[in-house]
Every structure is written in structure tokens, then in C-alpha cells.
Amino acid sequence: MIIPNIEALSLTELRYIAIKHKIDGAGQMDQSQLKEALYDYYEEFGELSLSDSSQFSPSSQMRFVNSLIDESDDLKIGDLPGVLDLPDIYSETSIHLLLKNPFWAHAYWSVCPSDMAKLTEGGSIVSFFLRVTMCEKDDKEEIDSFDIGVGLHDVSWNVNLPISGKTYYVSLHYEDNEGESGILCSSNRITTNAGYYYRNPHVLKQDEKKFELIFSSLITKGGVLVDSSPVHEIADNLDTKRGTV
Amino acid sequence: MKMKSSSIGFILNAHMPFVRHPEYPRFLEEDWLFEAISETYLPLLRMFRRLRDEEVPFRFTISLSPTLCTMLADPVLQGRFTDYLKLHEELGEKELERCGIENPTVLPLVNRYVEQIKTNLEDYFELYECNILSGFLDLEQSGHLELITTAATHAFLPLYSNYPSAVNAQIELAVQSHVDFFKHRPRGFWLPECGYYPGLEEYLKDEEISFFQLGAQALALSETPVKRGNYAPVSCPNGVYGFARDFHLTSLVWSNIEGYPSDPAYREFYRDIGYDLPIDYIRPYIHEPEVRVFTGFKYFAVTGKTDNKEYYNIERAQQRVNEHAKNFLYEVEKKSGKLENLLDHPPFFTLAFDAELFGHWWYEGIDWLEQVIRLAAASEKASLRTPLDYIAKSYDVQTLTPSFSSWGEGGFADVWTDGENVWSYRHIHKAIERMEELATRFPNQNSLKKRFLNQAAREVMLSMASDWPFIIHNGTSTGYALKRLKDHLKNFNVVYEHMCKNAVNTEWLVKSEKRDNVFPDIDYNMFDVNSTRNRYNG
Numbered sequence: 101m102i103i104p105n106i107e108a109l110s111l112t113e114l115r116y117i118a119i120k121h122k123i124d125g126a127g128q129m130d131q132s133q134l135k136e137a138l139y140d141y142y143e144e145f146g147e148l149s150l151s152d153s154s155q156f157s158p159s160s161q162m163r164f165v166n167s168l169i170d171e172s173d174d175l176k177i178g179d180l181p182g183v184l185d186l187p188d189i190y191s192e193t194s195i196h197l198l199l200k201n202p203f204w205a206h207a208y209w210s211v212c213p214s215d216m217a218k219l220t221e222g223g224s225i226v227s228f229f230l231r232v233t234m235c236e237k238d239d240k241e242e243i244d245s246f247d248i249g250v251g252l253h254d255v256s257w258n259v260n261l262p263i264s265g266k267t268y269y270v271s272l273h274y275e276d277n278e279g280e281s282g283i284l285c286s287s288n289r290i291t292t293n294a295g296y297y298y299r300n301p302h303v304l305k306q307d308e309k310k311f312e313l314i315f316s317s318l319i320t321k322g323g324v325l326v327d328s329s330p331v332h333e334i335a336d337n338l339d340t341k342r343g344t345v
Numbered sequence: 346m347k348m349k350s351s352s353i354g355f356i357l358n359a360h361m362p363f364v365r366h367p368e369y370p371r372f373l374e375e376d377w378l379f380e381a382i383s384e385t386y387l388p389l390l391r392m393f394r395r396l397r398d399e400e401v402p403f404r405f406t407i408s409l410s411p412t413l414c415t416m417l418a419d420p421v422l423q424g425r426f427t428d429y430l431k432l433h434e435e436l437g438e439k440e441l442e443r444c445g446i447e448n449p450t451v452l453p454l455v456n457r458y459v460e461q462i463k464t465n466l467e468d469y470f471e472l473y474e475c476n477i478l479s480g481f482l483d484l485e486q487s488g489h490l491e492l493i494t495t496a497a498t499h500a501f502l503p504l505y506s507n508y509p510s511a512v513n514a515q516i517e518l519a520v521q522s523h524v525d526f527f528k529h530r531p532r533g534f535w536l537p538e539c540g541y542y543p544g545l546e547e548y549l550k551d552e553e554i555s556f557f558q559l560g561a562q563a564l565a566l567s568e569t570p571v572k573r574g575n576y577a578p579v580s581c582p583n584g585v586y587g588f589a590r591d592f593h594l595t596s597l598v599w600s601n602i603e604g605y606p607s608d609p610a611y612r613e614f615y616r617d618i619g620y621d622l623p624i625d626y627i628r629p630y631i632h633e634p635e636v637r638v639f640t641g642f643k644y645f646a647v648t649g650k651t652d653n654k655e656y657y658n659i660e661r662a663q664q665r666v667n668e669h670a671k672n673f674l675y676e677v678e679k680k681s682g683k684l685e686n687l688l689d690h691p692p693f694f695t696l697a698f699d700a701e702l703f704g705h706w707w708y709e710g711i712d713w714l715e716q717v718i719r720l721a722a723a724s725e726k727a728s729l730r731t732p733l734d735y736i737a738k739s740y741d742v743q744t745l746t747p748s749f750s751s752w753g754e755g756g757f758a759d760v761w762t763d764g765e766n767v768w769s770y771r772h773i774h775k776a777i778e779r780m781e782e783l784a785t786r787f788p789n790q791n792s793l794k795k796r797f798l799n800q801a802a803r804e805v806m807l808s809m810a811s812d813w814p815f816i817i818h819n820g821t822s823t824g825y826a827l828k829r830l831k832d833h834l835k836n837f838n839v840v841y842e843h844m845c846k847n848a849v850n851t852e853w854l855v856k857s858e859k860r861d862n863v864f865p866d867i868d869y870n871m872f873d874v875n876s877t878r879n880r881y882n883g
Contacts, residue, residue, distance in 0.1 A: 201755055317593050
């Protein structure tokens with residue numbers, strides 16, 4: 101949703117936006133009422149909650165905006181001949197894992213209808229669960245695993261990665277009503293990073309010059325750290341206040 | 346050790362997603378390109394040429410994305426840009442008349458806008474003969490610019506790390522496209538959204554790329570302790586250099602909280618006569634039926650957190666430009682001084698930005714750049730250099746693998762995998778797998794099947810653009826981004842379904858080739874999984 105600088109807008113502009121957003125009574129509201137209504141509207145859609153440092157990220161800056169509100173909803177671009185809708189899932193049993201950040205991954209999967217029919221055949225009830233397996237970095241040897249119960253009709257899940265610097269994969273499992281279980285598919289492996297200074301913040305604590313060298317390019321003039329939680333964790337671990345370049 | 350001088354390395358990424366709709370007389374999202382040409386690219390070229398004419402030394406790195414280059418060289422879009430300029434010229438004349446009676450205070454600014462449109466028209470027709478790529482090439486040939494490329498459709502590459510053929514296609518095709526437009530291989534590569542994952546450099550090396558840019562935290566989070574912070578590049582183990590952004594200096598410009606662009610004297614972006622003036626007056630200059638859009642005619646200054654905006658004052662804004670340029674150089678020199686005892690050779694400050702920040706978002710941005718260049722030219726302590734200039738110095742560099750990172754919110758892939766857009770990877774990854782399958786099953790086809798398979802490869806590439814999930818995340822033109830993303834995937838499926846039956850849908854092929862005509866020399870065989878997996882051990 102485009103969040104214009106509400107404070108900057110004129111009555112005409114505010115009214116136009118409010119009407120487009122179908123805010124009741126917008127045509128009769130005065131400027132302060134319109135502002136209040138728009139703030140409420142954006143807040144309702146969770147659009148006014150960017151963290152301080154995220155506003156320094158280029159991705160929070162608008163690109164490809166040539167209007168004050170999203171005008172593309174009424175778009176009618178024709179389909180080419182012979183084009184069909186995308187399927188919800190594909191007819192195969194597979195699972196994939198995407199690394200979102202060092203602490204979370206996104207798993208998506210599909211179960212082929214014939215596999216599903218086999219599992220539920222004869223009225224036997226099955227449940228699914230995801231097994232998240234953690235290995236040493238770039239190693240196949242398993243260190244630990246944990247299970248997450250998912251619904252038969254779930255097709256994706258955000259998976260927490262408890263320890264940085266490890267390799268992970270997920271597998272989709274079933275369990276029938278007699279407690280028997282089996283594996284349906286396994287994902288690709290992903291490896292998370294555990295940076296040297298993330299693991300060894302004391303090095304920066306002990307060496308002021310090194311601290312300045314690293315952190316002076318990660319912080320704004322006003323003292324806001326770059327939007328990266330591992331960097332924030334390193335900073336949090338440094339209990340001695342240090343000056344910056 | 347005493348340092349002579351620090352280097353400021355500006356890297357600007359000029360990019361637009363491929364948006365071209367000849368099936369419509371006028372198309373809202375095509376204005377993204379037209380605004381960027383008229384408010385950023387043409388004024389930027391003018392500024393560079395002026396400095397060159399005055400023999401002011403400078404070196405800038407500019408990434409021109411393959412999709413942008415294609416659109417800049419496209420006759421349909423060139424014609425439409427001309428219409429766009431002429432329409433705005435007409436509006437300018439009307440505004441001169443209206444403001445002369447109703448609001449003389451803003452007349453100097455209206456005059457300035459009209460002058461800029463007229464100069465744009467002149468430059469576009471006479472100087473560049475409708476293709477501004479020649480302007481960038483000319484400045485590169487005179488040694489002022491280093492032109493580099495970026496992923497073919499600006500894909501956020503970490504999300505395709507499991508698909509070597511797709512990553513390779515994004516890079517190989519980008520280089521091929523750069524050679525087509527500029528007749529030489531690029532030596533640098535802009536990582537879209539600063540998206541890096543360990544191993545990506547292998548693909549870059551294969552394409553003879555010497556350097557790429559990184560998010561600010563990429564070195565600090567490396568598994569090897571970085572020695573020189575972000576003040577020197579690192580060499581990846583394979584010898585490709587990574588330059589990490591200086592978040593401190595970048596945010597002086599970029600931040601919408603602390604940055605220069607938020608100064609009260611500067612022009613307010615959001616106040617535009619496209620919204621402010623009565624519909625009957627403005628109707629011919631907005632979109633049909635009555636979709637109000639920005640026209641570029643904006644008369645107010647940021648002023649402050651008030652709706653009682655002051656009119657923009659050109660002299661006052663120009664004064665702030667000069668002050669901010671001086672302040673920037675002061676910050677650079679101050680920082681260099683403090684680093685003097687911490688580094689063994691002069692620092693290189695990497696300043697990576699979207700090019701469209703300058704002129705389009707920050708109206709005074711190009712004037713500010715010009716002043717920075719002039720001040721740097723006169724400075725004994727700082728100079729403008731490119732990453733290649735630094736590499737040529739053969740300083741000792743640290744070998745290090747950067748960390749997975751991006752410049753997006755959160756610093757990783759969260760922007761491109763949020764609750765609204767993450768569904769798309771199921772389909773894009775499947776399309777890549779199927780494209781690999783087609784390339785393996787039907788290698789080296791001729792004639793119609795070759796065209797059919799090449800079009801499939803185009804559709805896969807277009808679906809991978811980082812712009813669609815970005816727009817969906819930001820909610821700015823969601824309907825359009827969703828439609829485009831789905832269309833490319835659905836179009837790909839047409840080829841897949843037909844090829845599985847050993848058939849070609851010629852009606853679809855002719856129409857899709859006409860619509861999505863990017864990368865005329867694409868070769869679907871680049872998706873052959875055997876060759877890419879062998880190369881990258883995937």
C-alpha cells in the first residue's frame with residue numbers, strides 16, 4: 101500500500117485518497133478529520149509500523165510509484181491465447197526450503213494426489229509433520245531435529261532455525277492412526293552463517309580500534325544501526341559504550 | 346602510515362522492470378520509465394557532460410540494467426516517451442499562463458520545469474537521436490563513467506541459489522545484453538538489492554566480472570574477521586572483489602529521516618498539481634478515465650511536519666544544495682582523518698544508490714551530485730574513483746567470503762519472502778525446473794520449436810524479477826505486479842504443456858514474442874542443467 105506523506109498533502113489530495121480508499125464521509129471531512137481517518141486506515145492495515153532502522157533500508161523507499169494510491173487494482177490486461185490459471189500446487193510430492201534470514205526459513209511443499217489417496221485409503225486418518233534437521237555446517241551428520249505438526253492441507257510453513265552457522269533441511273512425514281510413520285519427501289539443504297564477530301563479540305569489546313573500524317560504517321550519523329538483527333545482537337553484546345568515527 | 350587521499354566510489358543502479366504495453370494507447374506503469382528518463386537519466390547525462398566540458402575530473406560507476414537498456418532502445422517506448430514529453434510541455438505552457446494570473450510566486454519554478462522539458466526534448470532528439478544509451482557510452486569512452494550490468498531481469502539471486510542454471514542465465518544473459526548494447530564486456534556487476542550468497546562469485550568470475558557491491562553488513566557478518574571494515578574491498582577466494590556500502594555516508598543522502606533530502610527547503614515530492622488542481626483542468630494530463638497521477642509539476646517545499654507548506658524557493662534550495670555538498674565532503678574528510686591510524690592504505694568509501702533517487706525522488710539530488718563532484722575535484726583529501734580504479738592500485742586485499750545479505754529491511758531476504766509474495770517461489774522454482782527439463786529433453790532445436798523454447802526462457806526470466814515481489818511487499822502497484830508475475834508463469838506453462846505433447850502453439854507464440862520482446866538473442870539451451878551443474882557443482 102502506498103503510504104504518502106500525509107502531513108504534506110493538501111485538502112484536495114487528502115480527500116481524493118480518502119474517497120479512493122472508500123472512507124465513509126470523506127467528501128464532508130475537513131483536513132484534520134481526513135488526516136485522522138487516513139492514519140487510522142493505514143494503521144489498520146499495519147502499514148505504519150516500520151522499525152527505526154528499516155527506514156534507512158533502500159527497500160523501504162518507494163520505487164515505481166507515480167500516484168498517491170495504488171491505481172493498478174482495476175487493471176485489465178488481457179491473457180494470451182491458450183493460457184490457463186496457475187495450479188495451487190503441482191502434481192508431485194516434494195518439499196523446498198528457502199532461507200529468509202539466519203533465523204528463519206520458508207518451507208513449501210506439495211503432495212501428489214495419488215500419494216495422498218494412498219495415505220488416506222480405507223479411511224485411515226493420517227497427520228503430517230515437518231521434521232527440521234540440523235547438521236554441522238556443510239556436513240551430513242545430524243546434530244539435532246525437531247518436529248512441527250502441520251495440517252493435511254497446509255502447503256507451507258515458516259521454520260525457525262535455532263542455531264546460526266548450521267546446515268538445515270526439512271522433511272515431510274506422515275503418521276497414521278496406528279502410530280506408524282514414514283517420510284514423504286526431503287528438502288534441499290540450506291546453510292546459515294554465524295559471523296566471526298557474532299560468535300566472538302568480545303574481540304570488539306577488547307579492541308576499540310577494531311570496533312571503530314567495523315561499526316563506523318554500520319551506523320548513521322544520528323546513531324541508528326544498519327537494519328540487520330545479527331549486527332544489533334553484536335552491538336547488544338558490547339556493554340561498553342564506544343565512540344564512533 | 347600517512348594517507349594521501351580517500352576515494353569516494355559512487356555506484357548508481359539505473360533499473361526499471363520490463364514494462365511495455367503497445368496494446369494500450371497509454372499505460373500507467375510505463376510512466377515509471379518516462380519519469381526516470383526525464384527527471385533522472387537526461388539531467389544526469391547533462392550534468393556529466395557539463396563537468397566534462399569544463400574538464401572537471403570525476404569517475405562514476407553506473408549500472409544499466411538489461412531490461413532498462415532494452416526499453417531505452419525500444420522504438421515503441423521511444424515514441425511514447427516523446428508523446429509524454431510533448432504532453433508535459435503543453436501542460437507547462439498552460440501552467441505558465443495559469444500561474445501568471447493566479448500564482449506568480451511559483452512562476453520561476455514553472456519556468457524551470459518548462460525549460461527542463463524543452464531541454465530534454467532537444468537532448469533526446471538532437472543529441473541522442475532517441476536513444477540515451479549512446480550518451481552513457483560516450484561518457485564511458487571519455488573515461489568518466491564505468492558502465493556495468495546487473496542480473497538480466499534484476500532477480501534477487503539468493504532465492505535461486507538452489508538453481509544454478511537460473512543464476513547462470515541471469516548473469517550470462519546480462520553480460521550478453523551489455524555486449525549487445527555497449528560492444529564490450531562489463532567488468533562490474535550490480536547485485537540486485539545487494540543480494541549476495543556465498544558462491545555467487547563463481548558465476549561472476551566465469552563471466553570475467555572483477556567486482557560487485559554488497560550490503561553494509563556483509564563483511565562484518567563474515568565468518569572471517571574483516572580487517573579493514575567496509576573501507577577496502579575484499580577479494581572472494583576466487584579473486585572477484587566485493588565492495589561493501591558505507592551505511593554511515595550513504596544514509597546522509599538516502600535516509601528519509603536524517604538524510605539531506607528531508608531538508609525543509611527542498612521540494613516536496615508528494616504535492617503535485619496532478620492531485621491539487623481541478624479535474625477539468627488536469628484531465629488531459631492524467632490517465633483515463635480520471636486517474637490522478639503525478640505530473641512532475643510540484644510547487645511546494647518540504648517545509649516541515651505541516652500541511653501549511655511554503656512555496657519552493659529555487660535560490661534557498663540551491664543554497665542548501667551547496668551547504669549539503671560541503672557537509673558531505675566534510676564528513677568524508679573527517680571520517681578519513683579518523684581512519685588514518687586504523688588503516689594501512691587510504692579508505693575507499695562505497696556509496697551505492699538507486700540512480701532514480703537523484704532528480705526523481707530527490708529533486709535537487711543531481712545538483713547535489715554536481716557540487717560534490719566539483720568540491721571533490723578541488724579537494725586534496727578526497728577524490729571520486731571507481732572500484733576498478735581501486736583494484737588497479739594493487740593494494741593488499743583481504744581474502745574473505747562475505748555473508749549472505751541484502752540491503753532490504755532486515756538485511757536478508759525478508760522483503761522478497763514476506764507473507765504476501767512468498768507463494769510465488771513455488772511457481773517460479775517449478776518453472777525453472779521445467780525449463781531445465783525442456784532444455785535437456787529438446788536441446789538445439791531449430792525454427793519454430795527454438796522460438797517457442799526461447800520464449801519460454803524469456804517468460805521464466807521475466808517472472809524472476811525482484812521488482813514484482815518488491816512491489817507486492819510495498820503495496821504500491823500490487824494489481825499490476827501480481828498480474829505480471831502470474832502472466833509470465835502462465836505463459837511459460839503454455840510452452841511446457843505443448844512441448845510435452847510435442848506441439849507448438851503458434852498463435853500464442855506470435856503474440857507473446859510481440860509483447861515480451863526482451864532479449865532477442867536469448868538461447869534457452871543456457872538452462873541445460875547438465876552443463877550448469879557440471880560447472881557449478883550444484
